[in-house]
Amino acid sequence: MAVEILSVGAYTPPNRVSNDQLAEIYNIDTSDEWIRSHTGIGSRYIASEEETCTDIAHQASLRALEKAGVTVDELDCIIFTTSTPDYKIFPASASILQDKLGAKNAGAFDLAQGCTGFIYGLEVGRSMILGGMKKVLVVGAEKLSTYLNWNDRSTCVLFGDGAGAVVLSHTNEDKSDIFDKYLRSEGSGAEALKVHKGGSKNPLVIGEPVDEDSFIFMDGRQVYNFAVRSVTEVIRILMEKHNISIDDLKYIVPHQANQRIIQAAAKRLGMSMDKFYLNIEEFANTSAATIPIALNEMDEKGLLEKGDLILTVGFGAGLAYGGNLLRW
């Protein structure tokens, strides 16, 4: 028995916002030139107030299910990877999505591991199929715009909203489409990327006003250095372990946080940027959704053929990082 990736689907809200538009709408002291030259970002999609994280996930899931030819009734489980659930503590967004889909035979749970969430989700989905489930939906979805501090120009220009989903299935083949992973966490750096308030460590207090501590904080330099180091490590270890050469790989699909992170890692590895699939210019950083959104775009552009070897690599809050080896 093995695991097959049946399909990938994605969705972004219709409202595309360019760097210049963002600066104007939110009155940010920045420029298209600064954002592009420091990050590679040109635009992002921002959801309306009414559209929730599970609405965004719902659209991506419907597209993935349709492409797979799988009905909602066939789903055994929904793994919802996100940092921006509809409700902060509970109920799980996975349960809300399960209801929106009408997936009455499915279990559902959230998996929160920041921008590395989808990498972890794929591995958990793989394990569940090998444990006997027939069909598992893995979704990465974010409504990050809700958590941005529009007064902090070093973070608010980086993120966008969106979702991607894959449908995994059991198969009687002997080789799995997801055949290895590398999962790590460097919790000593946890304070570098956080929403400070609202958890049990720094609880909300009735009557206290909402302030900047309720929004995303990031030590950009620290996260940058961690990201370059971790991307390099994941790629090196997975390739060495499987004796894979750069020519064997069709693409490396990195978490899309900053083009400069990928350029620096590629340089350390002595690799050409052509091997890395980047779409950060269009979508910005959609956290747990960047990798499935990229896979969907590659699929729809016809860049992937059956059997192609793909290495995904993610990093982010935690500070967690990791990668998957996929055979398309």
Ligand code: ACO
């Ligand atoms: N527009 C104009 N100027 C800006 C902006 C902006 N949007 N943001 C910061 N600046 C200014 C700063 O105020 C500073 O000015 P000063 O020198 O007068 O003080 C100057 O630019 C340089 O600031 P730095 O923070 O040193 O800029 P840096 O080159 O490090 O770029 C950035 C900042 C893009 C955030 C970078 O550190 C980075 O990419 N870090 C990693 C971030 C990341 O990848 N996060 C996501 C990973 S995890 C996840 O996905 C959740």
